[in-house]
Amino acid sequence: DAKTTQPTSMDCAEGRAANLPCNHSTISGNEYVYWYRQIHSQGPQYIIHGLKNNETNEMASLIITEDRKSSTLILPHATLRDTAVYYCIANMNRDDKIIFGKGTRLHILP
Amino acid sequence: DVKVTQSSRYLVKRTGEKVFLECVQDMDHENMFWYRQDPGLGLRLIYFSYDVKMKEKGDIPEGYSVSREKKERFSLILESASTNQTSMYLCASSGLAGLTGELFFGEGSRLTVL
Numbered sequence: 001d002a003k004t005t006q007p008t009s010m011d012c013a014e015g016r017a018a019n020l021p022c023n024h025s026t027i028s029g030n031e032y033v034y035w036y037r038q039i040h041s042q043g044p045q046y047i048i049h050g051l052k053n054n055e056t057n058e059m060a061s062l063i064i065t066e067d068r069k070s071s072t073l074i075l076p077h078a079t080l081r082d083t084a085v086y087y088c089i090a091n092m093n094r095d096d097k098i099i100f101g102k103g104t105r106l107h108i109l110p
Numbered sequence: 111d112v113k114v115t116q117s118s119r120y121l122v123k124r125t126g127e128k129v130f131l132e133c134v135q136d137m138d139h140e141n142m143f144w145y146r147q148d149p150g151l152g153l154r155l156i157y158f159s160y161d162v163k164m165k166e167k168g169d170i171p172e173g174y175s176v177s178r179e180k181k182e183r184f185s186l187i188l189e190s191a192s193t194n195q196t197s198m199y200l201c202a203s204s205g206l207a208g209l210t211g212e213l214f215f216g217e218g219s220r221l222t223v224l
Contacts, residue, residue: 036213043114043200043215044153087153098143098213099169100153 004088009105018075020104022088025069031091033064035073037084038103044087047073083108113137116201116216123223129188131219133201141204142184143213144168144176146197153200159184191223 005023012018024033034049048055048062050071055062061074075082087103117132133142143158145168155168157176165176173195177185184203188195198220202213 034212041218043202043218044213045215046212049212098158099155100145102150102152 004090004101006086006088006101006104008102009107011107011109012075012078013109014080015077018078018082018106018108020073020075020086020088020106021070022073023070024088024090027068027090029068033062033068033071034089034091035060035062036087036089036100037082038087039081039084044100047086078106078108080108080110082106114201114203114214114216116199116219118219119217121219121221123191123221125192125223127191127223129191129221129223131186131188131199131201131221133184133186133203133216134182135184135203135214136182137203137205137214138181139203139205139214140181142178143202143204144174144184144186145200145202146170147200147218148197156186188221191221193223195221196223197221 032049032051035047036044038044047059048057050062050064064071085103085105087100091098114135123129141160144156145153147153154170156170156174157165157168159165159178162178162181175187198218200218201216204213
């Protein structure tokens with residue numbers, strides 16, 4: 001399973017787009033990129049995942065580079081409720097351990 | 111609404127006690143996982159299971175065991191609790207056979223070992 005690297009923390013102004021980067025340079029062709037977030041004192045919550053195409057849902061957009069070595073999670077209009085730790089995971093199949101790193105702590109500034 | 115339920119939100123135990131943390135999911139998921147979370151260390155995988163009676167070690171299995179007798183239930187067992195097992199324990203499940211899909215997490219069980 002590919003390792004992922006994320007910045008430790010980021011700030012974003014309320015109402016602006018939050019762009020969270022993730023590096024997964026060793027990702028293999030059949031590994032998906034997943035994003036989760038964890039709000040304080042709660043279990044992590046799934047946000048979005050993708051393989052090679054960009055994806056969008058009601059929560060966020062996921063942009064994956066053409067070489068698939070990195071991706072960016074975009075929260076289009078950040079609110080204070082988006083303050084959380086965001087985890088990027090590269091994972092493939094049922095025999096892989098699902099490993100969470102330390103994630104990025106996103107602070108939304110009023 | 112999909113649900114992963116952990117039996118206790120908060121527990122306090124004494125060193126040497128046997129501790130059971132129970133997790134139940136109502137989504138008919140095949141895959142279940144136990145993580146622990148500590149400040150500065152993120153989530154670390156203890157054990158996981160892809161089928162009934164099946165278990166696999168995660169990154170930090172020492173001091174823990176698990177039981178999966180029924181598909182919906184995955185138990186984490188601390189045979190003899192120690193203070194360094196004070197932590198937040200998170201259970202998760204996922205349901206795509208052959209492809210680990212979206213994980214659904216419980217609310218967590220905060221264990222304090224005195």
